[in-house]
Amino acid sequence: MKIRNMVLGASVIALSAGAVAAQELTIVSWGGAYSASQQNAYHDPYMAANDGVSIINDESSPEAVAKLRAMAEAGNTTWDVVDVEAADAIRLCDEGLAMEIDADSQLAAAPDGTSASADFGDMLVSDCFIPQIVFSTTFGYRTDMVPEGAAAPTGACDVFDLETYPGKRSLNKRPIANMEWALICDGVAYEDVYDALETDEGQARAFAKLDTIKDETIWWSASAEPVQLLADGEVFMASAYNGRLFSMIAEQGQPVGMAWNWQMFDLDGWIIPANLSDERKQAALDYVYFATDTQRLADQAKFISYGPARASSAPLVGQHATLGIEMGPHMPTDPNNAENTFVNNYDWWADYRDDLDAKFQAWLSQ
Helix, strand or coil: CCCCCCCCCCCCCCCCCCCCCCEEEEEECCCHHHHHHHHHHHHHHHHHHCCCEEEEEECCHHHHHHHHHHHHHHCCCCCCEEEEEHHHHHHHHHCCCECCCCHHHHCCCCCCCCCHHHHHHHHCCCCCCEEEEEEEEEEEEEHHHCCCCCCCCCEHHHHHCCCCCCCCEEEECCCCCHHHHHHHCCCCCHHHHHHHHCCHHHHHHHHHHHHHHHCCEEEECCCHHHHHHHHCCCCCEEEEEHHHHHHHHHHCCCCEEEEEEEEEEEEEEEECECCCCHHHHHHHHHHHHHHCCHHHHHHHCCCCCCEECCCCCHHHCCECCCCCCECHHHCCCCHHHCCCEEECCHHHHHHHHHHHHHHHHHHHHC
16 A cells, blocks of 8 residues: 655765764663564664664653653753654654654665665655554454354454444544544545544544444553453453554464454654754664664564565565564555555644644543
């Protein structure tokens, strides 16, 4: 599926990997299985190649926009590299809180010499965004809680079917994906969803659909929460990142199934805060040059079921590092998993996120 493209902007000093002096790097990400995959594929090899560099992991990515705004206001940015979703990268770039990146001078070319901009292609959705992965927000369900005589859930719209699938649900405590699912599952054609959400009537329709399951929903903020709720049997279905669900199914052997229909594709990647010292900017650029080359992005797919953002990395995706299973069929982009999907409309959410965040939180409090 084609991802939106924006034109890359200004360039600064290009660095090659291995040029960093002894220092600490604070790298912000999402925790859990995802941060573990970054540790294995990026952090450990980078520290092995750069004596004296130590990486401090921070798991504050869910609050990245608010915290970077506050740090900039205080004039004290303590983060060096931050993992964010594409829509948040656009917001941070528009607000001048993330530095612009010139892919062809500041990121590694593909092994065959293909430029970074051509290799990443449509994944470069912002002047400030350095892509890593394609992932999806989809649904897991307890296989041992499917009602007798009922078929297993297949996707997002089953969350709204309390008659067939009674029990608690868990959804992310934010409007993204929830608003789209509400309208799609209320009969709005996907191509009309964002036009509808620009109107008061469309937003009211989405909230009315969500009202039908509000009393049966446990809301999550941290990405570890829905998989824990599923593991504990506290909910029947939960929205979650597909890599988290893969980990609990394939690695932990939990009685959980995947319901892929109407999964939301998204991009995740790095930004570098705009107001770092020259020394810290160079160190951050050196890290992302290393961590987003072709082999490193393919290596991450050995540890978690997210698709690498580079075209040159895809053919290198093979088996899970410890389980020995082929990772391709577990990717959200596998054709068997992607019959009905939608792509997070990054530009739309960058424009409407703050307004809908406020309305969504007000609706939750009612």
